Amino acid sequence: MKKRLHHLPAQLLAMAIVLVVTVPIALWRDGWTGVGGDAAGVAVVTLSYVVSSLVIAWTDLKAHHMLLPVALATYIIKFTIIGFAMWGALNTNWAGLPWMGVSVIVSVIAWMTAHAVWVWRAKIPYVEV
Template structure:
């Protein structure tokens, strides 16, 4: 399983860096609710990508023939949960919602950039050694 999750630290480090940059800006701009929204947005994306990585790695390990349906299913469920969470929060009239929305988008872009950078630098053999 560890072999299938080698990409995970790159994404988690990128999320930590985004958290260190975004939360103080949100706190300065909109106070505690802005900072809470930033943390919620980054946390939601981090949790969703980490869980989907774990589920996909498990499927690859246990039932490789189900890898594509499991991966597609996790992405459908993940984006549905993020959308439902944003919808529920939008009806609550919470001041951190703009930061949460912006940081969900930013966190997805940063995670994907970290993942692409990891793939670019990884020494992945073309054949099973």
Template sequence: MAEPGTRAAEAAADRGWRLRHLPVLLVASVLMAAVAAVAGGLARGADGALGAAAGVAVTAVSYTVTTVVLAWADARDPQLVLPFGLGVYVAKMTLLAGVMVLVASTGWPGLVPFALGIAAGIVVWTGVHIWWLTTVHARR
């Protein structure tokens, strides 16, 4: 097992480790958005395709913002991770709830595919992130 200070020294020497996984997750999200667009299009036409792809995109943007903010906070001071993480979470959920209420009030037929796209984006992002942590990151 490494000495306690060794890990911190390695992290300081390799500043990019906090965002190293991001490109893989974004590529997976783009692929999922394409699959969601096809599925949404088959189920509900153009509105379904747009809604499903937009749902995946919302998830990818949300998780990317969180990742970047937490990486920034951790690089400054690890004690900032919790307050910044909670603040970003509250802001994102408030914004998402507002968007969903506004979109639902329009009666747009792409709302259900949008919600399903969000769910699919969450599953793919989380799954790929777990894969990355257990395979790629574990070898480091």
């Protein structure tokens, strides 16, 4: 399974860079509430993508023929949970929600960019070696 997760370190590094850049801005702008929202947004995106990567890697290893239905079910379940959690957070009037929203957008862009760069540079064979 480890060989199916070679992309994760690059993406986790991208998330760390997002935190290093955005936390000081959030702290300066809105204090610790902004930092909490920022960190929560990065954590939601990171956890979401890591869970997807683990489920997809495990399914590819154990039951390759089930990869598409398992991946789609994972996304449906994951986004349903995230949707209900965000809906619940919206009703709390937490001051960190704007920073959470911004950091979710920035984190998704950073994650996908890191993944694209990793794929571009990876030497992926066309056949199993």
